Amino acid sequence: MTIEPELCKVEDALGILVGKWKPIILLHLMKNGTQRFSELKRSVLGITQKMLTKQLRELEDEDIIERVVYPQVPPKVEYSITEYGKSLEPILAAMHEWGTNHTIHKQQKLMKKTTEQSS
Amino acid sequence: MTIEPELCKVEDALGILVGKWKPIILLHLMKNGTQRFSELKRSVLGITQKMLTKQLRELEDEDIIERVVYPQVPPKVEYSITEYGKSLEPILAAMHEWGTNHTIHKQQKLMKKTTEQSS
DNA sequence: CCGCATCCTAACTGATACTG
């Protein structure tokens, strides 16, 4: 590989995924397609309105998601992944796979430690 | 793709890369191999001893890097990527590539905006 | 040389109440 650390753009990509709820919001939109604000709020368990709004704005600013407002009463706002945003899918998939494996790795490490102590 | 958001492990992987200096530390170790603490300190411009120590500990706790202490005076401590840690390389590479492209994407967006305003 | 401890600030996150 050998990325020149001085020219590293990893942080730029990282910055977009970071935020306590961003990956899960993206996954919901990727899985279910267009979603209303309230649908997302229900889907992303535990998130507050304020946080959902904030994270959506940040993703929108990076062109990862699109926001469509229907001028009606009551208001209706729909969010969806942009074509550009879809380019993040392979990265999310890779991280999910690595993360899944890492969970196993940590469990094995823990079991080994426990075994050693009990012997 | 379709990762079940409820079973999402993206955050686990993300947590390991997050930290203002972790990606760059990893890239230095991946590029240059084993490095002493002081070498890393010199390489990672602007980092404080405290932060370098902290980030290295966190990476060590996840088995991404290995820490070898030589019991001598003055002390000598070497850090290197573990075999397991190398499995992160493809992800870093993918993120770097995406980040590089995203930088271009943002510049184009900015230029378009500027053009529209001047017209 | 390496790293810990302390103090400090800014940013992030959350609970809650209010508005068109």
Add this chain to the structure above:
DNA sequence: CAGTATCAGTTAGGATGCGG
């Protein structure tokens, strides 16, 4: 319904000094 505003708690990051 989809936000905004305010306040309070938590955490990340940085400056500095001490110690083996």
